[in-house]
Amino acid sequence: MAHRAPLSAAPRRGxxxxxxxxxxxxxxxxxxxxxxxxxxxxVAQYERSHPLADRPVIDEQSYDRWARExxxxxxxxxxxxxxxxxxxxxxxxxxxxxxxxxTHQRECARRAQVVLGxxxxxxxxxxxxxxxxxxxxxxxxxxxxxxxxxxxxxVLLLKENVFLPLFVGFxxxxxxxxxxxxxxxxxxxxxxxxxxxxxxxxxxxxxxCFVAWPVVVEFCTExxxxxxxxxxxxxxxGAACVLLPVARRNQVVGGRFVLTTSGAGTNFYGxxxxxxxxxxxxxxxxxxxxxKYEAADWRHEAERRSGRALDAAETSSFWAxxxxxSMAAQPxxxxxxxxxxxxxxxxxxxxxxxxxxxxxxxxVPLLRAPLLGFGLVGTLGVGGMLAAAWLRRRASxxxxxxxxxxYLGTIVLTVMSERARLVLVPLLAVFAGGWLVxxxxxxxxxxxxxxxxxxxxxxxxxxxxxxxxxxxxxxxERDYNxxxxxxxxxxxxxxxxxxxxxxxxxxxxxxxxxLLLADIEWRLARRVLDEPKSAAADAARARTELDRIVAxxxxxxxxxxxxxxxxxxxxRGAIRQFQGDFAAAERxxxxxxxxxxxxxxxxxxxxVSLANRAMGDADATRRRAGLVEAAGLLEALATRxxxxxxxxRLAREVRAAAQR
Numbered sequence: 001m002a003h004r005a006p007l008s009a010a011p012r013r014g015x016x017x018x019x020x021x022x023x024x025x026x027x028x029x030x031x032x033x034x035x036x037x038x039x040x041x042x043v044a045q046y047e048r049s050h051p052l053a054d055r056p057v058i059d060e061q062s063y064d065r066w067a068r069e070x071x072x073x074x075x076x077x078x079x080x081x082x083x084x085x086x087x088x089x090x091x092x093x094x095x096x097x098x099x100x101x102x103t104h105q106r107e108c109a110r111r112a113q114v115v116l117g118x119x120x121x122x123x124x125x126x127x128x129x130x131x132x133x134x135x136x137x138x139x140x141x142x143x144x145x146x147x148x149x150x151x152x153x154x155v156l157l158l159k160e161n162v163f164l165p166l167f168v169g170f171x172x173x174x175x176x177x178x179x180x181x182x183x184x185x186x187x188x189x190x191x192x193x194x195x196x197x198x199x200x201x202x203x204x205x206x207x208x209c210f211v212a213w214p215v216v217v218e219f220c221t222e223x224x225x226x227x228x229x230x231x232x233x234x235x236x237x238g239a240a241c242v243l244l245p246v247a248r249r250n251q252v253v254g255g256r257f258v259l260t261t262s263g264a265g266t267n268f269y270g271x272x273x274x275x276x277x278x279x280x281x282x283x284x285x286x287x288x289x290x291x292k293y294e295a296a297d298w299r300h301e302a303e304r305r306s307g308r309a310l311d312a313a314e315t316s317s318f319w320a321x322x323x324x325x326s327m328a329a330q331p332x333x334x335x336x337x338x339x340x341x342x343x344x345x346x347x348x349x350x351x352x353x354x355x356x357x358x359x360x361x362x363x364v365p366l367l368r369a370p371l372l373g374f375g376l377v378g379t380l381g382v383g384g385m386l387a388a389a390w391l392r393r394r395a396s397x398x399x400x401x402x403x404x405x406x407y408l409g410t411i412v413l414t415v416m417s418e419r420a421r422l423v424l425v426p427l428l429a430v431f432a433g434g435w436l437v438x439x440x441x442x443x444x445x446x447x448x449x450x451x452x453x454x455x456x457x458x459x460x461x462x463x464x465x466x467x468x469x470x471x472x473x474x475x476x477e478r479d480y481n482x483x484x485x486x487x488x489x490x491x492x493x494x495x496x497x498x499x500x501x502x503x504x505x506x507x508x509x510x511x512x513x514x515l516l517l518a519d520i521e522w523r524l525a526r527r528v529l530d531e532p533k534s535a536a537a538d539a540a541r542a543r544t545e546l547d548r549i550v551a552x553x554x555x556x557x558x559x560x561x562x563x564x565x566x567x568x569x570x571x572r573g574a575i576r577q578f579q580g581d582f583a584a585a586e587r588x589x590x591x592x593x594x595x596x597x598x599x600x601x602x603x604x605x606x607x608v609s610l611a612n613r614a615m616g617d618a619d620a621t622r623r624r625a626g627l628v629e630a631a632g633l634l635e636a637l638a639t640r641x642x643x644x645x646x647x648x649r650l651a652r653e654v655r656a657a658a659q660r
Contacts, residue, residue, distance in 0.1 A: 140433030190238025265316030381428025383454030384435030
């Protein structure tokens, strides 16, 4: 039988390999404490000054709401999972354990994520030590401990905070199983991969690769086919032990066998369509920017295109088929998009998704400090991978290299964002630590080779993919989002107007900027008109302002996309309803309802405008028809929200008026 390589692949004559166990433990404890301290400080600064600290948005809002349902006892749920359930269930268990109000629960969650960030630093050190020795472990831990995006991420209620330590632990287990003669270790590989799939769906598509890995390892080392097949079976059993209960749950509540979620097809389409040349996160005309409606919106659009009713699994299959059809029809476009996503995944720019690191840094002083960016970790990490692939022929480094390449492939094939590629940073830190060990060797030939590897890696990481205006556009997008949040929760409208005016200057004549500013100005004018003590001159100016706002909306309506037109007609209807022009308001609400027939606010406003218009109609037939329609709308809403006493009363009054 062939001799197996030792677990450590550190060069015997490297300077960094001569680290005593006692000194190594002391330095590692300091690095982990540093990782904990900087993350704790960032969380404290975020909660003290960030405008969204207590306003979870988009995916954060979805996870937070879902976790509260779980904490209140809704453990099973009602539908097939659309998003991966691992993080909401972990968050829900934490919320149930700590109790208190929502703000306290979120603060506890962020501090728990700080602990997970420190734990990830420790795991990175362990993996790098296993592959390249103690010096590499310390270097890798320090790189991850001070990596800017990793320091920032615990402030966000997002699944990557739990996935990161699990992913590094999985990488360590995979390396251990690759070096071990105990086939039972492969069971842990399958179970951890499946748990990872409950946090990020990328892992699910990689499980077949992990099943095949034991066979590859045994063939390449000792040609022990039987042991490799046993290992493969154990990986499959480990994954099945975790995934089958989830699939059974989906079958019970949704009537279909779905292993984890029904959102794979939509994610595939989201990163690979002709309207998205860079494959980054974007909005679609048919999807409302509210997570609880997302699954239904994707299904409705799929049903509209296919002309038939679809369930959750069929919806996912439809969007996957649409993507493949587009790739077959436009291969050159999609190849360019895949190349751009590959460049973005390894580039220095932190591509935003729900949040943007550069925008958050304006509110968190420590994030403006000279922490380590992706340029350093990425360049040294990719260079270290090239050096490891050239210098080592052992199973352990190859398992981590394969894991990195496979996971990178899933990002390139779906949607690229800073949080998707954050998962790659721990492995890059590990190989960066390995590069530093190699470069400090006394072997001049080896040293020259590893320097050459970094020179090859540097252009791939450091040459930008986006143009110089990308950062400003992404900052503006977050300013826009903040302004809309300030509007929706009745916050600081003066501050929102300042943001809106700045955006209108940078994007003159665009429907989005005009609509935002119109919404703010409408609310400010409404405040004046609703105030009984307002001066007559102020009230007159406010009424004139309403006419100007309506005219500004009319001017940009033709250039608005469907979502913007929906918001525009809804806003214009509200202004006309307030002005007493109920017929015009009714027309606007009908247009808005054609786009989103399930919006309760539009239905309610349409019913009120209908009833008021009908009450003033001299024709008895038209009057009764309008009241009957209004009563039907209100009664349908009251059925959905029976606790809304005002709505129930209004429905009863309109129905009584229709019967007179």
